[in-house]
Amino acid sequence: MVDKNPQDSSPPQWPEAAQTLMALMQARGEVARLSEREQLLSSLLVSVNAVLWAFNWETREVLYVSPAYERIFGRPTDPLLADYNQWRDSVYPDDLEEAERSLASVLDKGSVEDREYRIVTADGQVRWLSDKCFINRQGEPGQPLIIVGIAEDITEKKHLETELQRLATTDELTESSNRRHFFECANHEFERARTQGTPLSFLMLDIDDFKTVNDTYGHQEGDNVLQRIAECGRAALRRGDVFGRIGGEEFAAVFPGCEPGVAMQVAERLQREIQQLSFSHDSRTFTITISQGLTSLLPEDDSVDSLFSRADAAMYEAKRQGKNRIIPG
CATH class of the missing domain: 3.30.450.20 (PAS domain)
Known part of the structure; x- marks a missing residue:
């Protein structure tokens, strides 16, 4: 009977087995690290x-x-x-x-x-x-x-x-354009009319005896009057017209592409709508009227200031003539 070679039944050499084991452990560690990185990346993306x-x-x-x-x-x-x-x-x-x-x-x-x-x-x-x-x-x-x-x-x-833009361009009480924004728009329309050779009209409006309204019925009722005037202005004007409160009880409007006759029709419509307004306070009812000055672009006008000055002068002429009327200037 021949003895077997002892090397034939010997276990693997431990150094080789250890290296294999270490390689497997390193691979598992790398897989674990990759998994951790994937989980981290997934968490970051979420x-x-x-x-x-x-x-x-x-x-x-x-x-x-x-x-x-x-x-x-x-x-x-x-x-x-x-x-x-x-x-x-x-x-x-x-x-x-x-x-x-x-x-x-x-x-x-x-x-x-x-x-x-x-x-x-x-x-x-x-x-x-x-x-x-x-x-x-x-x-x-x-x-x-x-x-x-x-x-x-x-x-x-x-x-x-949007809110900051609204606050910067809108009169808080009446939600119309404020003075600065109104004149920015008016200057833009003036330059466009000059460039394109199209007509342009400018309107000034002042509430008659507004101080009496405040003194008699209180400032809260006065604010209500201003708000109702602004609503009438937005309703009566045409699409594309510019309307704003430029101070106290004064409002202004610009009518791009509007001939004098059409501008007068718009101003008359606004006058009628405001005359129909009715206000009540402590069982007392009152109405209001407005005075308007209206002008149109002339060849010699070199800025909006010219239109504004003529419309303003015409508005005060309406006051002197008895109020509640429209004077062309």
Whole structure:
């Protein structure tokens, strides 16, 4: 009987086994670290309150969209990844052409950082987005043309800007244009009339005996009168006319493209509507009247100030002639 070679039944050499074990442990450790990094990246993407996205320009495919898409758009991601038109359908209709144009401009510019447009969420809310994007390659041949970007919800910022703009341009009491904004608009219409050779009319309006209203019925009732006058002004004027409160009980209007005869008709309509207003205070009823001065653009006028001065002088002439009338100037 021949003895077996002892080496034939010996276990693997421990140094080799240890190396294999160490390699397996290192591999598992690397897998664990990769998993941890993936979990960390996933957590970061979930926490970012902006939509990260990647888009294949040539195939019109959305390659990636971050979790914030569902929060901001109120829509699931899978339909978007399957069909790019899901994004187009969510853009506010009036903004779609500009949104697509600005996206295409990244091909020439390499990046676009001033894209702003509105979307309509699944539940009908209108939200503003600021969407920055850029090309992720520098034109290497044979590589797909991928556009990546980040879309941030700026709805609250837009609402704040709108409110600040309203406060800066609107008379708080009457919600008409304030003096500064009125004359900015009037100057714009003056320059346009001069450039295009079109007519322009300017109206000044003052409430008759307004001090008596305040003294007799109180300032709160006086404020009510101012508000009702402003409402009449907005209702009587034409679309495109400029109307504002320029001080105290004085209002003014600019009629772009309006011949003197038509401007007089608008002023008369405003006069009638205000005459029909009725106010009551402590069981007492009263009415009000206004005096108006109306003028139109002349060849020698070099600024809005000329129109304003003539209309103002005509308005005070209406006061001197007995009030409650319109005097052309």
